[in-house]
Amino acid sequence: MxxxxxxxxxxxxxxxxxxxxxxxxxxxxxxxxxxxxxxxxxxxxxxxxxxxxxxxxxxxxxxxxxxxxxxxxxxxxxxxxxxxxxxxxxxxxxxxxxxxxxxxxxxxxxxxxxxxxxxxxxxxxxxxxxxxxxxxxxxxxxxxxxPVEHLIMEGVRRIDEWGRIKDRIPSTDMIVRFVDQPGEKAKGVKLAPEEWRVFARINGKDTLAMIAQKTNLSDFDVCRVVYGFATAGLVEVVKKPTAPRGAADVPRVKRSLVSRIISRIEKM
Amino acid sequence: MQTVKMVISGAVNSGKTEFIKTISEIEVVSTERRASDDTKLIKKETTVAMDFGRIAISKDLVLHLFGTPGQKRFDFMWEILSEGMLGLVILVDSTRPETFRETNRIIDFFISYRDTPYVVAANKQDRPNAWSPDELRLALRQPPHVKVIPCVAIDRESVKNTLLELLYVILDRSAEG
Structure with missing residues (x-):
């Protein structure tokens, strides 16, 4: 299909x-x-x-x-x-x-x-x-x-519009971190000096705004570069964790209760 | 009487109302109104408040199903509906790639807010040009551990299967007792 x-x-x-x-x-x-x-x-x-x-x-x-x-x-x-x-x-x-x-x-x-x-x-x-x-x-x-990562990176270098970038990076207050296994994918990508500067600052803690500050690049340039990395599957852009809420906020339901629901739905 | 809640979310016209109608034991309480924005181009009526369905598990336990409104301007409802939910089904119209970005936004909203157990239901798999679950996983950039389940929201067995898959995810995370 x-x-x-x-x-x-x-x-x-x-x-x-x-x-x-x-x-x-x-x-x-x-x-x-x-x-x-x-x-x-x-x-x-x-x-x-x-x-x-x-x-x-x-x-x-x-x-x-x-x-x-x-x-x-x-x-x-x-x-x-x-x-x-x-x-x-x-x-x-x-x-x-x-x-x-x-x-x-x-x-x-x-x-x-x-x-x-x-x-x-x-x-x-x-x-x-x-x-x-x-x-x-x-x-x-x-x-x-x-390899297409190479094409994606070069293609994204030619994108000069916020609109598309903001689909993946809605805010400069987000954190960039490497995906678990970029391994082979990273090998097909050739980075420009400006991209290396951003790449070297990615640590899973700094926000995009902080990276922009440390590299003396504009927010737009950093977001565009990171958009390229993210699109090629090298990094992911995530929200900053919010301390008061999180896993602890989710009620841990009892196993027996879930089993009862499963049993009922299986019989429907 | 104990009640537990599951939330069914997704972009406009992803099939949330049909999904709940197909499995609910009561006539779905749906607050459909004539669409007043861009959604009228897609369907004449759309869910502006929410759908509500019910499955009696036993004499003392009831499962409620809540469908969220799809439009962005009702985002505030999502937070209210997600309070205390057991798990979440994200429905995606497998035939409309123009809704994938919005679907991502919805997933992002729910999982960044709480560590919610969820599955993605690749709806309308009976239609021509439906993207397969594997393709949707890549298009939505969902990690391997998230289940992307083929679904036809008007088919009872398919809806049952989706809910069961979500329940197995919840079971894995549940506490003894």
Missing amino acids: ALVGNIQDFGLSDFLYLVDRGYKTGCLHLKRGNDAAVLFFEKGKLVFASQGTGGQKGDLLVQLGKITPQQLEQARQLQSHNGNGMSLSQALVSGNIISQEELQQSLQTHIEEAVVYGLFGWPDGEFRFEHGQKPEADTPVMPVPV
């Missing part, structure tokens, strides 16, 4: 988080007016993206000046000789038409800069995620799939 919605309500960064943590394979279709884009994911990582209704395929690399039309044809013939299992990218590399490194670099740069980061600027747009949908054989997928 497809997941449908609007990125105005469920942002692209939220969706990328879902794809990553859900280890999803499929295609995210985005549509805004006459514009459209597709993003293909394999086990939670981005393998290809294109923008425009036409849909770029193998000729993308020709347009980027990385291969000639003759080389593209040569790769396609190699694909057909090897049956259905070989992707265009595999044919290009195994046919020594382009090195894997160069193919990766040119595709990744194009996909990130010309497609994905621009999509973070869409204020709205319908999305539809088709589970299991894979790129066609003629699609030049990236040889090394790209």
Whole structure:
């Protein structure tokens, strides 16, 4: 079943988080007016993206000046000789038409800069995620799939509106703390110096306002950076604990009473 | 006569009234009024005060079910309703991602106020394009220990199952005796 919605309500960064943590394979279709884009994911990582209704395929690399039309044809013939299992990218590399490194670099740069980061600027747009949908054989997928935390961080750097940030960080009086196991996730993220300054101040005790004060950054800058960390799943932003209330305030009900209710509802 | 209380909350049109109607032994006392704000775009009538249902557990014990109003301007009711509650069901319309942020806000309100046992009921799972419970867990950023249960609020067995799952959470936290 497809997941449908609007990125105005469920942002692209939220969706990328879902794809990553859900280890999803499929295609995210985005549509805004006459514009459209597709993003293909394999086990939670981005393998290809294109923008425009036409849909770029193998000729993308020709347009980027990385291969000639003759080389593209040569790769396609190699694909057909090897049956259905070989992707265009595999044919290009195994046919020594382009090195894997160069193919990766040119595709990744194009996909990130010309497609994905621009999509973070869409204020709205319908999305539809088709589970299991894979790129066609003629699609030049990236040889090394790209982790989405990296995309989220970079995309969020381009967000300059309070509105979206406030959805997750309603107040600078909230505390930032690391999630239990950021581990592998943190490795895919490259931080700018300003982000390192904030990152180093996160201790699970200081509020956002305190971090802003200690780093000499504005509240907005700190919130934007932390929003990126939170969206990528590295940290969580929580309310300051209020001393007078808490767990002690919850009445501990008796086990026998709960068991009676369970027994009654089971018989209904 | 001892009474215990469970609260059913969620965004506008998440299915709170239906959930209580489906399981209550009495006709639900519902204070539905014609919607006067944005909610009228979603449904003609919506819960502006609360729903109230009842299940008799035994001669001396009754379970009350309270449904909270969904609109933000009735936030003050949530605090009143949550006083002394046994546990909380958060209903989410699995077909409307535009309500997920509001659902998060509601969860945040209840659990930051008290360490309340709760489950998330992924309602309308019988509809096309319903997000699965696993997808909702990620969309709502709920930790693994929080149960996200598939639910159809108009189906009695499904509502029973949701309440039982919440009761098992409460049981785990209960005191001996």
